[in-house]
């Protein structure tokens with residue numbers, strides 16, 4: 001039997017923006033499917049916390065989106081979890097610099113794999129369920145750097161630009177049953193690990209933000225939640241959530 005509550009699959013939902021988005025949709029009564037890759041422990045902890053609030057309202061799905069062969073099983077597991085799917089948030093993303101002169105095929109595959117290829121094939125695999133929902137919605141998390149390049153990150157910028165183009169193209173191809181929108185974050189939470197930015201670059205970025213601060217994960221989560229749970233006449237749009245940075249000289 002399909003679940004009574006609407007169901008959302010969020011990729012990269014173990015931590016940071018994805019986890020905040022899961023919390024907000026869960027607070028609105030949604031069942032959340034938390035996809036993760038390496039953050040299994042975080043995703044399990046989040047699922048336990050949400051299931052303690054409402055039994056059976058959170059499930060964890062593990063897959064490395066660099067591997068094209070995981071898409072079909074991931075989509076099947078997502079449908080099997082609750083027997084329905086109402087929304088998909090393509091949030092998982094790899095981010096690291098690619099200085100010209102040192103760019104490799106492996107950089108291309110990793111940055112396009114999680115940021116562009118997996119969102120397309122996952123959306124395609126889940127399109128029948130999203131159509132059947134009657135309220136189907138997809139939200140792709142892009143980046144303001146799809147339009148305003150970040151120096152030294154050409155491949156990431158290209159991959160996010162592909163995701164932005166996909167957002168608009170699929171808004172046509174999946175209409176009228178499924179709305180497809182995007183959220184383009186500015187500086188929300190500083191990158192960690194291989195994409196880490198030094199203090200000078202962080203200060204330079206903060207100087208270019210009219211609102212003068214990082215956005216924090218809830219700024220993205222609340223916009224995604226609005227695009228999924230409200231916004232019934234909005235499709236094909238990409239909302240910049242960037243403290244005004246994209247209109248700064």
Ligand SMILES: NC(=O)c1ccc[n+]([C@@H]2O[C@H](COP(=O)([O-])OP(=O)(O)OC[C@H]3O[C@@H](n4cnc5c(N)ncnc54)[C@H](OP(=O)(O)O)[C@@H]3O)[C@@H](O)[C@H]2O)c1
Nearest residue numbers: 012016017036037038039064065066091092093185188189
């Ligand atoms: N943070 C910002 O300020 C900012 C700015 C602009 C755009 N964005 C965009 O907003 C979204 C969320 O940002 P964030 O900072 O929360 O992202 P993040 O922490 O950099 O990445 C989110 C998750 O993506 C997953 N991921 C990466 N590569 C994957 C792969 N090959 N297969 C499966 N999962 C993979 C990771 O999951 P595991 O940990 O489970 O491996 C990671 O936890 C991303 O799309 C990002 O590009 C963020």
